[in-house]
Amino acid sequence: MITVTIDGKKIQVEEGTTILKASEKLDIKIPTLCYHPLIEPYAACRVCLVEVNLKGKTELMTSCNTKVQEGMEIQTASPRALQSRRLNVEMLLARAPAAEPVQRLARDLGIEKPRFPIKDPTEKCILCGLCVRACEQVVGACAISFIDRGIERKVMPPFGEPSEACIGCTACAHFCPTGAISYEDKYGRKVIHEELYLGPSTAIRVPIRQAVPMVPFIDEKACIHFKTGNCQLCAKVCERQAINHEMEDEIVEIEVGSIIMATGFKPFDARRIPAYGYGRLPNVITALEFEHLVNASGPTGGKILMTNGQEPKSVGIVHCVGSRDEHYNEYCSRICCMYSLKFAHLIKEKTEADIYDFYIDMRCFGKGYEEFYHRLLEEGTKFIRGRVAEITDLALTKEEEGKLIIRVEDTLLGVVRRVPVDMVILATGIEPSVDHNQIAKIFNISCSQDMFFLERHPKLAPVSSFSDGIFLAGCCQGPKDIPDTVAQAGAAAAEALALADKGVFALEPVTAEINEELCSGCQICVGLCPFNAITYDREKDISIVNDALCKGCGTCVAACPSGAAQQRHFRDKQIMAEIEGILLL
Amino acid sequence: MPKLTIEELEKLREEVRKTTFIREQTQFRAKINVHMGTCGLAAGARNILNAFLREIEKRGLTDVLVTTSGCAGLCSREPMATIEIAGQAPVKYVDLTEKKAQEIFEKHILNGEIVTAYALGIGSEKTDLT
Amino acid sequence: MSKPKVAFYWCASCGGCEEAVVDLAENILKVVEAVDIVFWPVALDFKKKDVEAMPDKSIAVSFINGSVRLSEQEEMVHLLRRKSQLVVAFGSCAHLGGVPGLANFWNKETIFRRAYFTTPSTVNPDGVVPQEKVVIEGKELTLPAFYDTVRALDQVIEVDYYLPGCAPPPKLVMDAVLAILEGKLPPKGSVLSPNKSLCDDCDRNKTKPEKLTIKEFKRPWQVMLDPEKCFLAQGIICMGPATRTGCEERCIKANMPCRGCFGPTDQVYDQGAKFLSALASLIDAKDEKEIEKIVQTIDDPAGTFYRFSLPKSILGRRKMEAIK
Amino acid sequence: MAVEKEKLYRIHLMVCAGTACVSNRAFEIKEALEKEIKRQGLENEVKVVTTGCNGFCERGPLMVVQPGNIFYQMLTVKEIPYLVEEHFLKGRPVKKLMYQPPEEKTPIPVLSEIQFFKKQVLVALRNRGLIDPEKIEDYIAQDGYKSLVKALTQMTPEEIIHEVTISGLRGRGGAGFPTGLKWQLVRNAPSPDGEKYIVCNGDEGDPGAYMDRSILEADPHTVIEGMLIGAKAIGATKGFIYVRNEYPLAVKRILIAIDQARDYGLLGHDILGTGFNFDIRVVRGAGAFVCGEETALIASIEGRLGEPRPRPPYPAEKGLWGKPTCINNVETWANIPVIIDRGGKWFASIGTPTSKGTKVFSLVGKINNTGLVEVPMGITLREIIYDIGGGIPGGKKFKAVQTGGPSGGCIPAEKIDLPIDYESLTEAGSMMGSGGMVVMDEDTCMVDVARYFLSFTQDESCGKCTPCREGTKAMLDILTRITEGKGTEEDLSLLEELAYTVKETSLCGLGKTAPNPVLTTLRYFRDEYITHIRDKKCPAHVCRQLNVYTIDPQICLEKGHGCDVCRRNCASEAIIGAKGEAHKIDQSKCIKCGVCYEVCNFGAVKVD
């Protein structure tokens, strides 16, 4: 351990600590510009100079990188240090007048105006090199570096053209102390949002604050480590060393008796209706985004705000977005009406905005639903019956300026109306989940017209699929709200338990069987069986019937060209005899 | 040039020094001055000069200086050369031939005895020697 | 005791089976040593009365190929049945009725009209038609009767064994002859070939897709046939799955689909109908009009499915009254 | 092993082929000589040898005839035939081509007698003019690689370092860090995989300094031998010679030397069969002055942006690719073989108590004998300027001398008797630096000198740290304003504050020494700054904006008869007057370009 005195205070620190860190322990603040705790010190801005007296020799040293030595006496604000710091800051102010940290530092040091000519009043870059070093040390992409020399020195990608090495991770923008780096994607839209932003923020994040378990996860697509093998800052700063980038998903295979398919649904992508302007017009948000907005643990802590951060004065809720529409989905998604009413109620409660609700038919089928609808009517929500044609920001009259105009044909009044609102919530419907088809293929579940899973029988076996032992629950079988889903889940669980409880599986008596000596392995029967009960054994070159799966329809027996397949109780011989007997007289 | 060992380096040093010594050497034991006036040249002074050089080379001597000078005036007795051993008076030899030159080199330069048969006269015309 | 007597007889057939005997190449010598051929009208000048002169059951085995179309053939077959211990139906015609059996779509009258009148190359102004009896110059000439229906051998006499194949392969014939000589014969009435369908040892079987379906049926000449791929997977009708194996896939190896000449396996009553059920099930369509369109792409279902086995099919022939 | 037999010649013509003489058409002289010798049939007797820089650049192209050490200078192709016949054939040296000191009548034939060479003590330049740099045999003949054999076979690394330490040799690059100590540090520094490097710093960015160049051109092998000995001492495995790409001839010759050394088994694997491995790679500098600084040089060799990094860690602990690295200047390496050969004590006998050995200075500027001089430490300025340099041309008064290039400072005339060594120069506000010595006479404007050197360091600043990048530019702006007569009093104090801060807070040597020219000129010639600011006058008339050009009507009329030359050349039509009349300058239009002053043959134009 090394003892040094800083501004008169004695302190003991391990070997190798820098003067800056030592003074931080004594919460003495030394100004820095080109220093960042997570990056190797660069000692280029010379603002962190302090006067150091070691064995009689006093010298100005940069505190960010000089390591303490036994018996050092350090003065962080000695006149000599202050004077040199002031001149350096003054020179930096002349170079980058618009850089806030420099302005702040200049004010602290009492500099009004730099005595040197200002080349560009809007210049922010102070050439501290943090961006270059972050790109090299943290990200490992080395996409930008300093070019030119002396006064002409600036930060550029090679030849000034966009560099392929850049992986667009905006690390440089985040490390830049003066905001000199702005970032746009190729459409010129600001990627680092100044305004409210509902999307994911960082590569390592807690999904939502109400997530169970409330544990952060690493989004591999966004995390730099999986792109360049570097960074791992999160692992560095995590005190409990709980982050290990090498962990990978494991595929675990378990033998089960029955499977309950609860693969859920995917909300309708509102972008598919360009007329509603989602993704193009600000403040047109989907129901899920509003849910995120109004949630207490959401980005705004539950306050309903527009992207510019103010409260909307008028809100439009549009029903049946993507449902009951032959261009998209003909079925009704059942849940949109009720959650739209909930939204209307929440908006009324949290803001003074007046609410317009555009519906076709108000489907309040559940217990207490209709009563809730009447409460909404009393609260003064304006219900307009008609499908919304378009949402546009093209104002025709004065008060429509800066508003979102909802064009709708009001079928009760029989007139086309233009309703200007501040914010529009699109009540998007329900669609089969993203990987619905693959799952259906894996579990050999057939789909009904509307692409949801087909139950074996709507009334007699609503929760079981055609393959025995595979049951369906929730929206994967069709749009439904939470009460119905819970009920169905209970039924599916009961069915599964019933199966498990029996322990024994009653075989169908009338199944088909294939005589091994006669079967030539022509596989014609394999393709016919809707229950995949027949599999072709490549080594023995014969087809084999799985008694558990065979339902006994006999289609394969009729089609077996060599007569090797027979159906118990309905053998060819038996039916031939029946025909002869029946036609005797 | 294959890699050298230390001995070979030293041998090479001696070898090369034999030809570059004249760049540094300032004192010499003997000086041969071949007169290369136009007449001398015509009479074959060049061969004589080369003969002397060969002799030095053969023996690898590093203390014998060979210079030329203009016509010594006695054109009829060309080719001529003045041999001077340090500290002794210069001796002028006349009507030289290569064989005579070799003989003079052995007797006069190496053993120091003047070959009176071929000598014209002893003593120098000039006093200082630069 | 003396060598067993063997008889060959040739009824309504193309004669290919007679040559098949010669196909044994050098093995024919072994056969000739072992047996004594007493009746082989196609090769040597045997006469009917020679057979009549033999005592009953004196022929060990008689190989009868060809189906029965004329009264003469019927008579000879009955004669041979009487004279021999074992009768072997040699070849598809004897075994199933063969290609001649396809005539059962017509009767005698329509056949004679086609043969002697309407074929373009026939010039028969006088309408001369062969008669069973005719007197020329005072002498009476007789011809055998021409039946309306062609019958397979076992539909006329009792047959002990069948040698399938439109021209049974020499290996099969050799095995049969040896079996007979050594007396190691399977139970009477069985077909001397394995009781599985061709797919069992066809190399193309492994190229069948997991779910075999057919969108459109095509004739072999309409498609560049892939030498490795299963014909059904290429939309070509191949009777392999419904036909008994044993022919070592000589047609398929020549890149042509199997036409079913070995006949059905034992469990199948009617090769044509059975194959129809199998093939129809593979049609890849659910809508009725769509199925109708695909079915139309098969030109001649009965002709294709009953190419060798019409007489032995359940119905055996086209309904007489329906023939005009 | 028979080395290709060298023929014995009776005369060797040592033609100087340093860059200066080459640019003075030395190679044409050589061809002319060879042609002439052939014509005279002397090709078997007279050998023409091209050597490195002889040092007396003022008098190039030059040649030394051996034996006899006859020195010919300012040769022209025209005189070669006469020279060959007269001297080489007839043996009569040609007087009119010999060096004749300005005041005396008789030429001095023998080189060693010439004043310029007499006071010089050659250690680093010992083989100057004696060997053909492109022939290793010549170097070996001059006891080349003898020290290497001694070091490899008879000395342990510690003994070598001990010898260098007691020799008192200090870094010739400019900082003057004791070489022995540096070698000891690098030897002791731990290296995980045992890898250590030594580097020869041939960047020599200072304008006016070219001693490294002439050593590399004249005697590359001494550097190689020095590095080999250093490698043995330190335990380095690889060596780099970092040479400015602006020295093409030096690069060519060092590469040839390395190849020849490798062929002879003096470099690479199992050197001289002693099992010692060491190889050298030449890295060409891209022309950044900052890359002369140790850490920037390392970055440049590693292929990174040439910018210095803070120290510690010093290159001795963590240098090239993180391994311990010893960086020494070309001249430092050149001294090593001599020290090993003749012993540290002999080397220590030369020089002052604190600065041992000799130093090569490039004597340039207002001096008669421009050239390279190697003088023992402790020699006084006066001896260098007057005895060796031959005084100031044109009888002008000596005003000051600038040492250490742009990082150095100016030493005024009063300090002419200052003995030259590291401490004395630093104390005087300048520094030894690489050895550039620019002599200035009364016609030099000190402010302009400061401005020139500052414009150099400002342009060469790598721009990494704020004080150097911004400070040099600010100082330059102020100095430019002063030279244009727009300077104010505050400018002066701001200039001083800037100079002090840049010197104190810059990250690397360049920044720390850039203000020296300003600080020393302010310290010794503050009055000149005042006259520039207050009187808006430049005593030396160098700052043209401050000059006032007038035409003396009388001289113009009587001597020049109104020849109108000045009016025709005046670009801004500031001169009025017709032919035959006295001309006048309209001060409002005059942009003070000074053309009229130059073209007027009659001295009618006056400047004050």
Add this chain to the structure above:
Amino acid sequence: MSNGSFEPRLVGFLCNWCSYTGADLAGTARMVYAPNIRIIRVMCSGRVDSQFVLKAFREGADGVLISGCHPGDCHYQEGNYKALRRYKLLVRMLEQLGIEKERCRLAWVSASEGARFQQIVNEFTDQIRRLGPLNFRFDGGSHEQA
């Protein structure tokens, strides 16, 4: 059901889940339908092999009815589709064998359509009666005839 003494003999292959139940419903609901039809129960219409149809005609049936669930209703999902495909190809072959297309009919009858079954059978019987007897005889041997 008059026109002379010819009473057509019909064979019906009914699928167990729909047609057979439908026929049973017709019966329990006392819906009279022509007795000419003789019913053979199979688990699914997909089980009906073309051999059975030929066999029926061979044994003297004048008409054959194949009946299964409506497409999409099949208890085994796709059995009826296979029956439809075989029927389409079979009727073409029957025509070639001299049996009129009408003599073989495919009809979808679901479990609740007792009335529809009655109407189909009666109508089918009249149709065959109009067509007259098939009496498929020929002088060739058959299996039994030795």
